[in-house]
Amino acid sequence: MALKITVIGTGYLGATHAAAMAELGFEVLGLDVAPEKIEMLAAGRVPMYEPGLEELLRRHVAGQDGSTGRLRFTTSWEEVGAFGDVHFVCVNTPQKHGEYACDMSYVESAFASLAPVVRDGSLVVGKSTVPVGSAQRLAEWLPEGAELAWNPEFLREGFAVQDTLHPDRIVIGVASERAEKLLREVYATPLGEGSPFVVTDFPTAELVKTSANSFLATKISFINAMAEVCEAAGGDVAKLAEAIGHDERIGKKFLRAGIGFGGGCLPKDIRAFMARAGELGADQALTFLREIDSINMRRRGQMVEMAREALGDGSFLGRRVAVLGAAFKPDSDDVRDSPALNVAGQIHLQGGQVTVYDPKGMDNARRLFPTLGYADSALEAVRGADVVLHLTEWAEFRELDPAELGAVATRRVVLDGRNALDAARWREAGWTYRAMGRPHA
Structure with a gap:
């Protein structure tokens, strides 16, 4: 009989995972404690x-025209317990307020609610990013007849559907051959397409995600540190990145200097990793991450200073500044810890x-920064501007007519x-173009 799957938490990770599991042919029941979120998803909206x-969701959510009906949503833990053979826990693990450490309250709440209702033989699978050691502790919360596995997510915002259906690797931390067998069944389609399958213990599975994000x-x-040196020495960080990127040991990806990373994963994950290493007595192993975080945050202040310099008189008072970008990265409306904002x-x-x-982050940006001005287009944002800042690399901005x-x-x-941006194209149109770590002309 085909496995039935539940997904606990229907945020970014959970909604994507639920829709993808339905696409892979499973009957899926998604749960969230927020009724308004469940109503939205049940109506085929994300x-x-x-x-x-959203297209993937509508293809499978029950009640939508022409859908497979394989995907439903609920707020009932009892319904989830009775329905599921495999339960994926996909809740958020934010940074604790005022601390570096990870806030495990949502994960713990999910396990506390799930444990009394799971059937014998069920497999609970953690996908949330948690401090190493959490899985072993949480396994003890489950009843004797249920098992735990840990299966970290590696979703890239903007490519989440592709990353779930066609993952570049699947990592599982398991304590039994049966758990491995069940997860091989869940991921049979991507495994058949050749996705690598890495089987390990709980601690290693937990460490994979935080290690990858730290790298x-x-x-x-x-x-970005090299950009600072290039600015001091008169070098060009773009050419430097191109040259070192040809080295196969280094590679070209993630070597574009700029105002740094943000979002809901990298910043909080490296901080939580440092905090956990300290608890384990291995804090010296990760002291370099403190400098990584510092370099990243410093870039934002350096962009502000670059804008001040560009205005000539050293003051922003009364000056009009256009900012192209609010999301922390393109192809997303996520403005959490956005360098642009x-x-x-x-x-x-x-x-x-x-x-x-x-292009997509305006509503979220308005909620977070209601006192900023907002425009309906790049042209309207730039109208009357004394300086234009390009801060999120949307394709739409690269295609603008300078x-x-x-x-x-x-x-x-x-x-x-x-x-x-294409520096030559902007300069040909009469613009003074400047970028971090590159010569002025």
Whole structure:
């Protein structure tokens, strides 16, 4: 008989996982404690922007025209317990307020609610990013007849559907052959397509996600540190990145200097990793991550100073600043810890009249920074601007016509915080183009 799957938590990770499991042919029941979220998903709508996700959801959610009906949603733990053979826990693990450590309250609440209702023989699978050691502790919360596995997620916002259906690797931490067998059944389709399958213990599975994020953060902050050196020495960080990227041991990805990383994963994950290493007595092993975090945060202040310099008189008071970008990355509406909004907010606090435009992140940005100005297009954001800041590398911004924007700007000065615009094209249109770690002309 085919496995029945539940997904606990229907945020970014959970909604994607639930829809993908239905796409793989399983009957799926998603649970969330927020009734309004469940109503939205049951109506075939997602509470965030993620390319392809809403279409995938509508293809399977019960009650939608032409859907398979394989995907339903509920707020009932009893219904979840009675329905599921495999329960995926996909709840959020934010940073604790005022601390580096991970807030495990949502995960613990999910396990506490699930444990009394799971059937004998059920497999509970953690996908949330948790401090190493959590899985072993949480396994003891489950009744004797249920088992735990840990299966970290590796979703990239903007590519989450692809990453779930066609993962570049599947990692599982298990304590029995039966748990491994069940997860091989769940992931039979991607395994048949050749996705690597790594079987390990609980601690290693937990460490894989935080290690991967720490490595990516290190690579980003490394090239941003090189940008600082290039600025001091008169070098060009874009050419430097191109040259070292040809080395197969280094590779080209994540070597674009700019204002750094943000979002709901990398910043909080590396901080939680440092905190957990300290608890384990291995804090010296991760002291380098403190500098990685510091370099990253420093980039935001450096962009503010670059904008101040570009205005000439050292003051933002009364000056109009256009900010292109609000989301922390393109193809997402996620503004959590967004470097773009952080820079916009700093300039606003220093007296600048800031107008923001983002293709998908406007509603979330307004909720987080209601005092900033917002425009309905890049052209309207740039109208009357003394300086333009490109801070999220949307394809839409790379395709802008610099001449058209130049006709409405007060001054043709653009600061490329992502090293993604065509410098020659902007300069040909009469703009002064500057980017971090690159020569002025």
